[in-house]
Amino acid sequence: MTGDPEEGMLSWDESVFRNEHVFEIDYVPETFRHRDSQMQSLTYALRPAVRGSRPLNVMVRGPPGTGKTTAIQKLYDEIGAQTRDVQTIRVNCQVNSTRYSVFSRLFEGCFDYEPPSSGISFKKLFGQIAEKLVEDDRVLVVALDDVNYLFYENEASDTLYSLLRAHEEHPGAKIGVIVVSSDPALEVIDALDTRVQSVFRPEDVYFPVYDQPEIVDILHERVTRGFHDGVVATDVLERVGSLTAKSGDLRVGIDLLRRAGLNAEMRASRTVELEDVEKAYETSKYINLSRSLNSLSENERALLEVLVDHDGAQAGEVYERFSEETDLGYTRYSEIVNKLDQLGLIDAEYAEIDGRGRSRSLTLSYEPEAIRERLE
Numbered sequence: 001m002t003g004d005p006e007e008g009m010l011s012w013d014e015s016v017f018r019n020e021h022v023f024e025i026d027y028v029p030e031t032f033r034h035r036d037s038q039m040q041s042l043t044y045a046l047r048p049a050v051r052g053s054r055p056l057n058v059m060v061r062g063p064p065g066t067g068k069t070t071a072i073q074k075l076y077d078e079i080g081a082q083t084r085d086v087q088t089i090r091v092n093c094q095v096n097s098t099r100y101s102v103f104s105r106l107f108e109g110c111f112d113y114e115p116p117s118s119g120i121s122f123k124k125l126f127g128q129i130a131e132k133l134v135e136d137d138r139v140l141v142v143a144l145d146d147v148n149y150l151f152y153e154n155e156a157s158d159t160l161y162s163l164l165r166a167h168e169e170h171p172g173a174k175i176g177v178i179v180v181s182s183d184p185a186l187e188v189i190d191a192l193d194t195r196v197q198s199v200f201r202p203e204d205v206y207f208p209v210y211d212q213p214e215i216v217d218i219l220h221e222r223v224t225r226g227f228h229d230g231v232v233a234t235d236v237l238e239r240v241g242s243l244t245a246k247s248g249d250l251r252v253g254i255d256l257l258r259r260a261g262l263n264a265e266m267r268a269s270r271t272v273e274l275e276d277v278e279k280a281y282e283t284s285k286y287i288n289l290s291r292s293l294n295s296l297s298e299n300e301r302a303l304l305e306v307l308v309d310h311d312g313a314q315a316g317e318v319y320e321r322f323s324e325e326t327d328l329g330y331t332r333y334s335e336i337v338n339k340l341d342q343l344g345l346i347d348a349e350y351a352e353i354d355g356r357g358r359s360r361s362l363t364l365s366y367e368p369e370a371i372r373e374r375l376e
């Protein structure tokens, strides 16, 4: 960047940011407003754990970017400040999407090191975790964050069943489960096997999308902490709020602020202007898409790549192209189609084809170009 001594211009070693870190993905906000009733319900459910008893199980639901993960983090911090007798672990099911890998993560949380990489049976893995809990007389609270991913892999029922029946196979083991789902189309309870339904009666805690005034209020605090005084004027913040309210995903707003700040710096400006926000929105509005794409396996991405060039084609035709790229059979292919559909990346709709019965047509939910760019 070229230095410019003019009034209102940034010199090369200046920044509009006071603390850019507050816009990063892993930043835990100091204050957590507009979620009092949800925090109360969660506290109520987990209180028994602090007294050494098994807590109530909880089902947390709500669209992406509505504060579910942050609520769990806040709660875990509060519990940690109260007692050492509760082991709290958050499992990101986007990353750990099978029962075995969920329990590997629990093992790591309990022992502070990873389970042997040579691989031990699930039974052993589970046994060691349970033994450790009983030995240390600790209650385990497991949050299965983005649990919808376990459903997409057909692993949810087995995972929950093991967790919920732990005390039967391992007397004295006390485990509470918080399942967190961000898929509005997923009826968590209905999607579980009946054997799990009969033992899983969770407290329901719902996180609705924030409305625009709430979004502006929350983002105002980020602006104060993240930018120098006077960098973001009220009308600019209001614009960020209204763009964010379109999806209700707070991540869009946080990303928007950061990118708009960078755009201002690019112009060597001391203030963020509306044009910086509009330009940033072209990228920030896809933040959820980028997140979903990052969680995909190679085969899942390969299918999307085929679809970018065959948007709207029939499933059979797409399979032909897909099988040229991979050696997967039709059953596995169908499973991937279903997963991409559930993730909201594609729309797989049955349609009549003349004289040939029903077939699915596969349509991308985003512009093909937006997907192509983000797959590269």
Ligand SMILES: Nc1ncnc2c1ncn2[C@@H]1O[C@H](COP(=O)(O)OP(=O)(O)OP(=O)(O)O)[C@@H](O)[C@H]1O
Binding pocket: 024, 025, 027, 028, 029, 031, 032, 033, 034, 035, 062, 063, 064, 065, 066, 067, 068, 069, 070, 071, 146, 181, 182, 207, 218, 250, 251, 254
């Ligand atoms: N009330 C709030 N106050 C301050 N920041 C918030 C608040 N709610 C959410 N955030 C911020 O918004 C971002 C998204 O929140 P979070 O990850 O908790 O959402 P989520 O509901 O778990 O999303 P997903 O379902 O996609 O995992 C985070 O950066 C978080 O810090």
